[in-house]
Amino acid sequence: MSAIQVVPLNWYLLLSTVLFAIGVLGVLFRRNAIIIFMSIELMLNAVNLLLVAFSSYLSDSKGQVFVFFIMAVAAAEVAVGLAILMMVYRNTKSSDINMMNKLKW
Amino acid sequence: MVVFSKNPVHSVLYLVLTFFTIAGHYVLLNAQFLAAVHIIVYAGAIMVLFLFVIMLLNLNKETEPQKSIWLKTSAAMSSGLLLVVLVGSLKGAETIVATNAFNSNIGLIENLGKTLFGEFLLPFEVASILLLVAMVGAVMLGKKSIK
Numbered sequence: 001m002s003a004i005q006v007v008p009l010n011w012y013l014l015l016s017t018v019l020f021a022i023g024v025l026g027v028l029f030r031r032n033a034i035i036i037f038m039s040i041e042l043m044l045n046a047v048n049l050l051l052v053a054f055s056s057y058l059s060d061s062k063g064q065v066f067v068f069f070i071m072a073v074a075a076a077e078v079a080v081g082l083a084i085l086m087m088v089y090r091n092t093k094s095s096d097i098n099m100m101n102k103l104k105w
Numbered sequence: 106m107v108v109f110s111k112n113p114v115h116s117v118l119y120l121v122l123t124f125f126t127i128a129g130h131y132v133l134l135n136a137q138f139l140a141a142v143h144i145i146v147y148a149g150a151i152m153v154l155f156l157f158v159i160m161l162l163n164l165n166k167e168t169e170p171q172k173s174i175w176l177k178t179s180a181a182m183s184s185g186l187l188l189v190v191l192v193g194s195l196k197g198a199e200t201i202v203a204t205n206a207f208n209s210n211i212g213l214i215e216n217l218g219k220t221l222f223g224e225f226l227l228p229f230e231v232a233s234i235l236l237l238v239a240m241v242g243a244v245m246l247g248k249k250s251i252k
Contacts, residue, residue: 014192015130017195018188021184022184024184024187025181028179029177029180034113035113038155041120041147042123045127045147048143049131052134052139056135064217064220065220065221067139068142069229071146071147072235072236074151075236079154080243082158083242086162089162
């Protein structure tokens with residue numbers, strides 16, 4: 001007896017929607033760049049959860065392969081993003097995103 | 106709690122908790138291999154990277170600047186509206202009917218590997234190139250000065 005036969009798919013849709021909204025809230029709410037990165041990870045995980053739920057519900061393994069690719073892209077993004085953050089911190093001594101407004105017109 | 110905790114280290118720990126819950130959901134959804142990979146990659150690699158950067162930058166003080174109350178209210182309102190719109194669109198969605206017969210072992214390594222190395226071989230190789238490029242880029246960015 002697995003969860004997908006007991007729990008309807010709509011609840012997984014609702015859960016991942018709520019996770020995605022929390023991620024959006026985190027991006028808009030905070031000024032610390034590291035917390036913003038974490039919120040982006042949260043949004044990616046919401047999409048991953050939705051893909052796995054659909055893949056399991058429809059008995060199609062392609063969705064889980066896509067989750068692999070999203071994980072690879074997320075790992076690459078975090079590595080490069082944190083390296084950029086280190087550079088910015090080294091130059092401005094702050095992780096505040098309002099210090100990065102030099103390109104704003 | 107990831108969003109609202111003042112200390113970034115607490116934020117990371119709550120995020121690890123969230124990742125373990127998501128891994129639990131993967132196990133419940135018959136995706137055991139993906140749950141293992143999720144724990145290894147996220148809780149093992151990405152979160153250690155986050156903690157390392159936070160410790161290195163010495164950010165574990167609670168005196169970081171906050172946005173103004175007006176911006177916070179508007180952020181909460183816009184994300185709440187996004188949530189309402191998405192949930193409303195889900196209410197109107199029709200439930201789909203599974204066409205394939207229910208198969209409880211698609212999440213196992215055998216079926217997943219057949220799909221990954223059969224149909225998705227080219228994206229797999231491109232992902233490896235992407236990881237290589239990201240590694241080189243991170244090393245280049247992390248260097249003190251580029252001669």
